[in-house]
Each structure stands twice: as structure tokens, then as C-alpha cells.
Amino acid sequence: MDDLTLAADFPQATREHWLRLVEGVLKGADFQKKLVSRSHDGIAIQPLYSKAEGSTPVMREQPGRWLVSQRIDHPDPAKANELALLDLEGGADALTLVTHKAPAAHGFGVRVESLDDLDRVLSGVMLDLIHLRVDAGGHGRQMAALMLALAERRGHNLSDLSLDLGLDPIGAMAAHGRMSASWDAMARRMGDTLEHLTVQGFAGRTFLADGRVYHEAGASEAQELA
Structure with missing residues (x-):
């Protein structure tokens, strides 16, 4: 099939030409007031941006192929497993497992209370062939421990798995308004967790800086980024 060259039959579009057309529509109205909006932080949002x-x-x-990730958050482990397998059969090659205690669950979330629960949710899922991200909020360390136990139960080496444990103690504190321990104790726990995972051969991502909890609480762009 030959390449289509329809664009060659039309003049190159320019911002100046677009502005002339806009002026005809505005009929004398102020461009800045009508078409330029501003964020909560006062950042101007233009109606049209040219190529940088x-x-x-x-x-x-890190360079590499993109993944098709599906969120798994049905409260019932058996149903969650059924949906996960359907998504993987449909072409997804990554899963985001959201537990019921995570702020991002929004009233849903898989109820994972034990290793058997997690094994049921991921029954039939070949952990060494997909990427798995865990979203457990303030219970991330407990879920991380269950993931390590499941890998051991199934005979996987951690170095062969693509895992994102998503530990975000600061985000959990922002969501719940409190921490389970002092910051010094939390910092030691995070250090111990990272050391333990490294010794076990874990090669995935351990910690996460997640801005969703701030965004959903009404934070502006600058506040969320900060």
C-alpha cells in the first residue's frame, strides 16, 4: 500500500493563521480572558500549544517496551482471580493488585488477609511471565512479605520476577492522618526491608512516591508535585 500524501495538498498550518481564524470567532473579545484559563497555582493554560x-x-x-497493565480490585479473591486471568488472556502483560486497605481502593480492593488469600487471587498467574504491581497503602510491608512468601511457595527466585511493591509510608500517612510508629522507627523499618529484599535477590522497585492521595484531596499541581 502506498503512503498517503494528502497533507501535501494543503498549506502548512501556522499559529498565525490559526490566530486570524480565532479573532474572527472572538469578534473583538479578549483572547486571554476567553481562551486562556489558569490553574489554582496561577499557571496559564493555553488553548493551543505549538511543537516544542x-x-x-x-x-x-529505562528504555524498553510498554506494558499493558490491568487493575485488579474485586473484593472477592476468587472473582478477582477470574478477572485477572481473563485480562491476561486478553492481552494484558501486567497486573496492579489493589487491596481493600489501600487508599486507592475507593471502596473496592481485594481482601487479602493471608498467604492463601494471595495465592488464590494469583492462582494460574505465571508470576515469572508478567509484571506485578502491589497497591496496599499503609499495609505495603505486610503485602510485600506475603509476596515473598508466595514466590518461595511457588519456587521462584526473586531475581526472576518483575515486581513493584509500591511501599509509600509518607503517602499512607497523608491518607490516614497518622503513622503506625515514629518516623525514626519507620525509617529503620524501610532500611531493614530494603536490605532484606536485596539479600534475597529482589531486583524490582521497592518504594514509591505516589501523588494520587494529594490530588484526590484537592491539592493543586504545585502542591501535588511538592
């Missing part, structure tokens, strides 16, 4: 010339492209931290 000479800027550094936004790149991923």
Missing part, C-alpha cells in the same frame, strides 16, 4: 523545538525529549528512566 530544540527541547530535550521526555524519556523513560
Whole structure:
């Protein structure tokens, strides 16, 4: 099939030409007031942006193929497992497991209270062939421990698994308004957890800085980024 060259039959679109057309529609109204909005932080949001010339492209931290990830948050482990398998059979190659105690569960979330519960949720899921992200909020360490136990039960080496444990104690504190221990104790726990995982050969992502809890609480763009 030949490449289509329809664009070659039309003049190159320019911002100046677009502005002339806009002026005809505005009929004398102020462009800034009618078409330019501002965020809570006062950042101007233009109606049209031109291509950035000479800027550094936004790149991923590590090159590689994109994953198709499906959120699994049905409260019942058996139903959650059924949905997970359907998604993987349909082409997904990653799962995000959201537990019922996570702030991101929003009234849903899989009820995982034990290793057997987690094994049931991921029954038939080949952990060494997919990427798995865990979203458990303030119970991330407990879920991480269950994930390690499940890998051991199934005979997997941690170095062979693509796991994102998503530990975010600061985000959990923001969501619940409190911490389970002092910050010094939490910092020691995080250090001990990372050391333990490293010794076990874990090669995935352990910690996460998640801005969703701030966004959903009404934070502005600058506040969320901060």
C-alpha cells in the first residue's frame, strides 16, 4: 500500500493563521480572558500549544517496551482471580493488585488477609511471565512479605520476577492522618526491608512516591508535585 500524501495538498498550518481564524470567532473579545484559563497555582493554560523545538525529549528512566497493565480490585479473591486471568488472556502483560486497605481502593480492593488469600487471587498467574504491581497503602510491608512468601511457595527466585511493591509510608500517612510508629522507627523499618529484599535477590522497585492521595484531596499541581 502506498503512503498517503494528502497533507501535501494543503498549506502548512501556522499559529498565525490559526490566530486570524480565532479573532474572527472572538469578534473583538479578549483572547486571554476567553481562551486562556489558569490553574489554582496561577499557571496559564493555553488553548493551543505549538511543537516544542530544540527541547530535550521526555524519556523513560529505562528504555524498553510498554506494558499493558490491568487493575485488579474485586473484593472477592476468587472473582478477582477470574478477572485477572481473563485480562491476561486478553492481552494484558501486567497486573496492579489493589487491596481493600489501600487508599486507592475507593471502596473496592481485594481482601487479602493471608498467604492463601494471595495465592488464590494469583492462582494460574505465571508470576515469572508478567509484571506485578502491589497497591496496599499503609499495609505495603505486610503485602510485600506475603509476596515473598508466595514466590518461595511457588519456587521462584526473586531475581526472576518483575515486581513493584509500591511501599509509600509518607503517602499512607497523608491518607490516614497518622503513622503506625515514629518516623525514626519507620525509617529503620524501610532500611531493614530494603536490605532484606536485596539479600534475597529482589531486583524490582521497592518504594514509591505516589501523588494520587494529594490530588484526590484537592491539592493543586504545585502542591501535588511538592
